[in-house]
Structures are given as C-alpha cells and as structure tokens.
Amino acid sequence: MEIAAERKAEIKRKPVGDRAVLLEFGSRIEEAVNCRVMSWERRIRRAGIEGIVELVPAFTSLLVCYDPLVTDYRRVSEAVQRLETGMEQDEQTAGKLVEIPVCYGGAFGEDLSFVAEHAGLTEEEVIGIHSGRDYRIYMLGFLPGFPYLGGLDERIATPRLTSPRTRIPAGSVGIGGEQTGIYPMESPGGWQLIGRTPLTLFAPGREGNMLYEAGDTIRFVPVGPEEYETVSRDPGSWSVRPKEKR
Secondary structure (H helix, E strand, O other): OHHHHHHHOOOEEEEOOOOEEEEEOOOOOOHHHHHHHHHHHHHHHHHOOOOEEEEEEOOOEEEEEEOOOOOOHHHHHHHHHHHHOOOOOOOOOOOOEEEEEEEEOHHHOOOHHHHHHHHOOOHHHHHHHHOOOEEEEEEEOOOOOOEEEEOOOHHHOEOOOOOOEEEEOOOEEEEEEOEEEEOOOOEEEOOEEEEEOOOOOEOOOOOOOEOOOOOOEEEEEEOOHHHHHHHHHOOHHHHOOOOOOO
C-alpha cells in the first residue's frame, strides 16, 4: 500500500542554515505521516541530544534547531540516525481530545451564510457537518497557537477571501480552502469566519499557555449565545464539562 510505503520511507535530513536540521518523513499530508512526525518529536525530546534547543513539528517534517556554539549539523544528524537504527515501528498515539465550544453564525461568524450558499446547503447543515467530526492538529503556525486542522469535509470547503480582513477577533473559527482552524488572537486574516469560541486558546502567562498541541484532536461543540457568554465569564465551567462520546 502507498501509505505503508510512505511510513517506512527513509527519513531525509537537510541542513537549514547553521543551526537546524530538517527531517522529512513523507511528501503527502496524511495522518500516518504526521503521526510519525509527532512520534519522532517525542523520541528526540526524550533522547536529550546535546545542543538541541527547539523542535518544530509540521505537516510532514520536523525542524530540529540547535545551538551552533554547542554542536553542528553533522553531530545532530548522526544522533538522529542512531535513534533510527533498530527502532521498531513508530507509535501512533492520538494525543488528547480538546473540546472547543463554538457559537456559529450571526455576529460570531459572519461568513457562515456565504459558506452555506457556496456549498448549496443550509447554515444548520454546515454547522452540523463542521461540528460532526473530530480534527487532528497537524501543526501550529501563522500565529502562536493557530491550529492547522486536517479532515474538513469537502462539502464545506470554501475559498479564502479575495481581500483579507485587517482585524479578526480572537477565537474566530474559519474555513480556508480545504482546511479549518481557529484564530487564537486578534489578527488580520483571509479565512471565511463561521463561528467563535469564548475560550482563551493562547495565554503566555498561563501555566500550559496553550490548550492543545500538535498531534492532539479538536472537537467543535456548538453552543448558543447565552452559553458562549457563560463560558466567556467562567472558562472553568467548560473545562469540567464531561466529553460526549461519538
């Protein structure tokens, strides 16, 4: 099978300037490859390789940043190769499940009507489709805590705005092409906005400054304006809410 072949492919190593090694695990954006990226991120972190200062996972690759005053490309590359030798098949842990409350449409998601019209669906159908599946976080980027999520139903895939907005409220949930994601802070952006969460997704001063990390799974849960305001005032009221099975 192609996926199995992709998973067993040799890891490609490339220098990135004088302070990083790029590890490439495949060429397609798919869960099996991304699981391998996350597995290696954990493996290298546990190994405690001298001089490594940061690990940045992405869709199909892992950037290993190091201090050039402590080590160099050759030594880091060789250390990674030693980890690869004799290792069994990568573990595929799913990460944690994070439920995100979302108030869809209206003032919270002004583009929901356009997404519905583009898809030939009602707004209620778009909400049901968007919140009806779980999404793997393939990577974080663009902004601190912005999750690039895989698994958007192709029925509601919608082109980005032709002219990006200069201000998008924090917590906005959007669709950009075949992806969906959440703006963790106020910023410019060009995705179609379909809803908003009252949760603070990224808080630098908070212990565990992000609610999730790459490799976790996000589940969107529709809420009404009243519950949105309740969670906005008391985020703890949502964190203790029991997760429903699917």
